[in-house]
Amino acid sequence: MLSGSYDVGKFAVSVEAKSSFHYAKAQLLFILIQTLDFESLLRMVRDEVSFSGGYSTFSVVDILEMDVEVSKLPEFAAVGSGPLILAWAVFLCLVMSLPGSNTNLDIDHTSYAQRSFEFSPFNYLHGVLCSSIFKESDGPVSGFRGILRTFISAFVASYEISYQTEDSSLGMILNILREVYDGEESLCMQFWDKDSFIDGPIRSILHMVEKEYPFQISELIFFLSAVCHGSWPAQCVFNYLERMNGVTMLYAVPRSVTDNVNYHDQIEIHGPISIPGIEGITIPGGSHGYILKVLEDDVALVRWEVKYLLYSIILTYICFLR
Structure with a gap:
């Protein structure tokens, strides 16, 4: 037919x-x-x-x-x-x-x-x-x-599935x-229900987007805005953001300590460092981070734990959109 x-x-x-x-x-x-x-x-x-x-x-x-x-x-x-x-x-x-x-x-x-x-x-x-x-x-x-x-x-x-530039x-x-x-409160409630086996694989996509934060910040914001309809889902989104108190980014390790850093070692910065792609927001001096991976040329992938940094970045991004 x-x-x-x-x-x-x-x-x-x-x-x-x-x-x-x-x-x-x-x-x-x-x-x-x-x-x-x-x-x-x-x-x-x-x-x-x-x-x-x-x-x-x-x-x-x-x-x-x-x-x-x-x-x-x-x-x-x-x-x-x-x-x-x-x-x-x-x-x-x-x-x-x-x-x-x-x-x-x-x-x-x-x-x-x-x-x-x-x-x-x-x-x-x-x-x-x-x-x-x-x-x-x-x-x-x-x-x-x-x-x-x-x-x-x-x-x-x-x-x-994964983030690949050649695959949309x-x-x-x-x-x-x-x-x-978006706009479906009943579906949003099921999304945040840990016992919902249907939404389990979809929640893994949210975690995938989170790992790309802050470089995929727009995807993260739009996803969370879609699953926050209703009082309980909105509270779940708030709690989710509250737990996100860190940023993962590349960091040039000072040569004086390059030979001594390993996976999961803790490092401390003495001055602020900028977050690539986000103007006006910095990781303040005195912040601590954990080495996730040591790369070449004295560069490491570091997870910086900074309280309330996520709120600042999201507010900055929303203001930029407006």
Whole structure:
């Protein structure tokens, strides 16, 4: 119905008809993703439940039959097939990670994942969330956000992601998560609930962004602003910021002490030092830091523990944005 000679989209002539068709296609995609039931799979992974003894509605025979159909999917219009193929790759990865499933399944889920990224699947999903026809629809927008949240969590649990300049996937994932949580108090409460196994992988993304602080400060601020809706989530964000009392940065170790510094050694600076990329904010003299890694040319990666420094940097950044 969506491609080839049976493509119903070719009957859409007016702008309104084309928009309605694209919205219907996006709804179909969300329905298929929800049908894969990533929530149950994530629960099975957490509890280390075997595939045969779990909650999956599909048998191994069902999965093999579905894989035959997915493998025959035409790569139509790129934007439509990318998220669907990626969802299937994530589903296979989670299933094959369960005890007792590898012996019956011999499918290369990584090839599906690589194929899907040729179509920028996260760009499509983010575009759907931000589209006016989606936001102004009478449908269950919160439900769509919940489906995407579970899918993103399943993806993070399946594949390793990191900051890479040549790959914009993490940036698009952060954009999607901000759209998902922003204004949804119930989802924000679940995000900060340590017992929420769905949000566990997503919380790891927050910690990843924190490690890049202060160099990824805008991503950190926008993420925290999206998950602070409601009194309890706002308190959680405040507590999170209060615990962040340090900055990790490169530091040129004085030659007089270069030969004596090792991993986790404590050092002290006698004068203020500037934070690269942030004007007007310095680490004050007398501050203590811990050596995280000794690099070449007398340079070390140091974690400086400075109380309230984070508040100063964030306030400076917010004023800069205004």
